[in-house]
Amino acid sequence: MKKKDRFKQAEFAAMVGIVGNIVLAIVKWVIGVQANSKALVADAVHSASDVAGSFAVFIGLKAAKQPPDEDHPYGHGKAESIAAIIVAVLLFLVGIEIGKSSIEAFFQPIEAPKTFAIYALLVSIVVKEAMFRYKYNLGKKLKSDALIVNAYEHRSDVYSSIAALVGVCMAVLGDKLRIDWLEYGDPLAGLFVSILVLKMAYDLGKESIHNTLDHVLHxxxxxxxxxxxxxxxxxxxxxxxxxxxxxxxxxxxxxxxxxxxxxxxxxxxxxxxxxxxxxxxxxxxxxxxxxxxxxx
Known part of the structure; x- marks a missing residue:
């Protein structure tokens, strides 16, 4: 595959991620606020971080395709790995914020989210899984660290949406059955999402740093x-x-x-x-x- 075609495909994939995440983040945030769901709002914040991540990947790809020059005789290929590290850092910060918000919810009056929050999460799961498969397969094909890391951002969003879905369902069920402790399923799901995000950030950051430090093939x-x-x-x-x-x-x-x-x-x-x-x-x-x- 020609390098020009490679970068064209990778940049298009990054733009798909940016647009898709912007739409999902806005929809989940609006519905999360209206439905009074901590888990859905946390999931929306996660999607918003993916916007920044996809944008970092896009910038990294732009830099990586620059030809070698006097200051960079080996080319700019590591820009992709650096972009991947930036994405991992963003994921880590988002994970901390989601966890903090969810823990605070346990010490405040609890109110079950509205049922329509469930539909937003189901749509999010389907869309994000499709985006993961698209970017992961393309990243493997193009051997792009940045695209693969960005793909796993989408996969982490799938997991977080599933966790949020379980939490919202628990809370809605608790409200209908008058089982108070089940209503804490919503913030509990938010806390679980934060742990998933932090683990994903650690794993992806570790791999990207390894590749940046002049890693040689085994x-x-x-x-x-x-x-x-x-x-x-x-x-x-x-x-x-x-x-x-x-x-x-x-x-x-x-x-x-x-x-x-x-x-x-x-x-x-x-x-x-x-x-x-x-x-x-x-x-x-x-x-x-x-x-x-x-x-x-």
Whole structure:
């Protein structure tokens, strides 16, 4: 897939997330306030954080597609991972706020939410699951950390909506059956949502930070690259091989051993062959080849 097409698809997906989350956040907030549902309002805040998250992803993708320059010779691919970290931080802050609001509700007079809050949550679950599947599959296809993280934002919203749905149903049922303690199901669901959001923020932040710190592909993931190099007859041995992940692409540092009696020009030709072979492979952005003399 051409890089231009990759970024076009990724940016479109980010815009779908922005528009979708804005609509959901507004609808859930309005209905949550009218229905007097702490859980639905918390869910609306969660969706609002997804707007900021999708926007951060959009900005990250814009930056990541910029070509290498004098200050960034390795390109701007890590902008996607940085955007993913920003999203994780936003999720963490939202989780804290939702938890705080839900805990406070336990110390205030409780009133069961209206029944129509249930319908808003059902719609939210369907829409957010569809958005998750769309972005996750596209993120895997395009090897985009930012899109995958953003997809899991939608999945966390599905879980939070399910938790809110259970809580609202408990509270509505408690009100109808005159079972007072069931009415606390609504703020309890809000608290559960906050825990889900905090865990999601931790997991996604941890993975994104790992990818940002010059993470290299593990041995089992580099076999195909090495096999390609060893098809070149002049390459006697691969002395070292590092494939560094820079967002959606890989930069390879490789040391090869060749006949020590080759001329400088001949050695250069071998290095050029190695680079050309590797550059034809998917997601390889650049290759740096070091030539060593081979001694048995």
């Amino acid at each position: 041995e089992e993931d580099t076999g195909e690259y090495k096999e390609i190099v060893l098809t070149i007859p002049e390459v006697k041995k691969i002395s070292s091989f590092y494939a560094r992940e820079h967002g959606h692409y890989v930069i390879i540092d490789i040391k090869i051993s060749v006949d020590p009696y080759l001329t400088v020009e001949e050695g250069h030709r071998v290095g050029k062959k190695v680079k050309e072979k590797l550059m034809k492979m998917k997601n390889v952005q650049d290759v740096f080849v070091h030539i060593n003399p081979y001694y048995q």
